[in-house]
Amino acid sequence: MNFAESERLQKLLIKSGWENTDDINKADVVIAIGCSIRQKAENRVLSFLKSNKHLKKNGVVLGLLGCTANLYGEKILKQLPFLDIVCGPNHLASIPDILTGCTGKEIIIRTGENNNPFVQYIPSKNDVTMDVPITKGCNNFCSYCVVPLARGKLKSRKREDILREVKCAVEKGIKSVTLLGQNVNEYGKDLTDGYDFADLVREIAEIDGLLRIGFLTSHPEDTGEKILQTMAECPKVFKHLHIPLQSGSNKILKAMNRKYTVEKFLKVVEMARNMMPEISITSDIMVGFPGETEQDFRKTCEIVEKTRFNELFIFKYSPRPMTKAYGMKDDTPKEEKERRHKIILDMQRKISNEILSSFTGKTCQVLAEKISVKNPLQIIGKNIQGIPVAFQCNKNILGKIVKVKIINHREGILCGSICEEDLLLQGLQYQEKTQK
Numbered sequence: 001m002n003f004a005e006s007e008r009l010q011k012l013l014i015k016s017g018w019e020n021t022d023d024i025n026k027a028d029v030v031i032a033i034g035c036s037i038r039q040k041a042e043n044r045v046l047s048f049l050k051s052n053k054h055l056k057k058n059g060v061v062l063g064l065l066g067c068t069a070n071l072y073g074e075k076i077l078k079q080l081p082f083l084d085i086v087c088g089p090n091h092l093a094s095i096p097d098i099l100t101g102c103t104g105k106e107i108i109i110r111t112g113e114n115n116n117p118f119v120q121y122i123p124s125k126n127d128v129t130m131d132v133p134i135t136k137g138c139n140n141f142c143s144y145c146v147v148p149l150a151r152g153k154l155k156s157r158k159r160e161d162i163l164r165e166v167k168c169a170v171e172k173g174i175k176s177v178t179l180l181g182q183n184v185n186e187y188g189k190d191l192t193d194g195y196d197f198a199d200l201v202r203e204i205a206e207i208d209g210l211l212r213i214g215f216l217t218s219h220p221e222d223t224g225e226k227i228l229q230t231m232a233e234c235p236k237v238f239k240h241l242h243i244p245l246q247s248g249s250n251k252i253l254k255a256m257n258r259k260y261t262v263e264k265f266l267k268v269v270e271m272a273r274n275m276m277p278e279i280s281i282t283s284d285i286m287v288g289f290p291g292e293t294e295q296d297f298r299k300t301c302e303i304v305e306k307t308r309f310n311e312l313f314i315f316k317y318s319p320r321p322m323t324k325a326y327g328m329k330d331d332t333p334k335e336e337k338e339r340r341h342k343i344i345l346d347m348q349r350k351i352s353n354e355i356l357s358s359f360t361g362k363t364c365q366v367l368a369e370k371i372s373v374k375n376p377l378q379i380i381g382k383n384i385q386g387i388p389v390a391f392q393c394n395k396n397i398l399g400k401i402v403k404v405k406i407i408n409h410r411e412g413i414l415c416g417s418i419c420e421e422d423l424l425l426q427g428l429q430y431q432e433k434t435q436k
């Protein structure tokens with residue numbers, strides 16, 4: 001979400017006449033979008049700003065944006081008194097106006113709720129993919145999470161605005177969209193017309209010229225038959241579900257206020273796999289939540305082993321201020337959290353490796369999304385399961401779906417070679433160049 005918002009803000013500023021610079025010493029304005037989901041992320045943004053406070057002497061405007069700004073509001077000035085702007089994620093669209101009115105003499109603070117917290121997307125030439133925030137905030141109050149405090153209550157974006165934005169972007173060349181929300185399944189719950197997330201996905205799937213639709217993140221409690229059916233029936237929708245488990249122990253899930261049980265989670269996974277046998281399922285796991293015993297941890301390991309996720313994002317619990325869990329005793333020592341993290345990581349690496357190896361020799365339909373940063377002769381795309389695929393080809397295939405035969409995999413990416421006959425059928429030229 002932060003990445004999507006930064007990208008939108010950057011484009012909005014460029015449209016308003018600002019220029020981007022990679023050299024901080026040439027900047028007139030330095031703004032950092034802070035993430036507060038974990039202590040480590042928060043420390044990083046605070047230390048970045050502290051280490052650049054000397055720029056203020058040269059008249060540079062310094063701002064803290066995003067969740068960290070909203071969470072602490074003006075209290076952050078005790079730590080960062082040199083800031084000119086403190087602006088929460090619901091006010092990013094006002095940044096060009098704020099900068100115009102910023103004299104450096106007074107501190108501008110914009111936090112809290114906003115009726116229209118969404119920043120409009122401005123497509124650039126050659127963009128193939130686009131992230132589309134469809135909700136802001138969250139009403140779930142998982143006991144460890146700052147999001148409801150940092151981003152406020154759930155707010156669904158108007159469907160007309162989403163559809164207009166996607167249609168306009170597709171006309172400019174966008175081929176794939178990822179719908180974003182802290183819990184996408186809650187889309188529409190704050191509206192009154194009964195239109196829900198699955199309805200939105202179906203309507204977006206009808207847009208001509210759009211080839212792929214993905215979404216993040218699904219909450220196990222709210223992932224039901226309707227959205228899974230929609231995924232199964234719409235060929236444009238990625239057969240990929242990111243559905244955070246967090247823990248394999250019902251006791252810990254209850255303490256986390258996750259509102260589902262392990263059994264319910266497994267049922268959702270089973271239903272998804274029955275409807276879409278090829279589906280890739282990824283998840284999040286948190287180790288060392290207050291009260292997590294060795295037995296609870298073992299239960300998580302069992303579910304990881306049994307479910308065989310394509311990929312897992314594993315986190316060590318860190319207490320976040322103002323959350324319910326902050327009042328609980330953080331009783332798992334750092335070394336023990338690290339041990340548990342490593343056990344699950346090793347287990348998952350083996351599973352991911354086996355799943356990726358099973359693609360060897362198979363042919364995938366891949367949307368060519370971008371040129372690799374490391375190798376300009378390589379294209380990176382995604383197959384229908386949302387798994388990244390790398391292959392050699394020239395850039396005139398960007399935005400096209402091509403057939404790629406998988407040869408092996410490296411660092412979570414499938415590597416393959418493009419099927420020449422398919423390119424000929426599509427009237428595309430193939431230029432393989434060997435790298436020196």
Ligand code: SF4
Pocket residue numbers: 138139140141142145146147148182183219
């Ligand atoms: S669902 Fe829970 S973990 Fe996810 S954003 Fe909402 S409160 Fe945080």
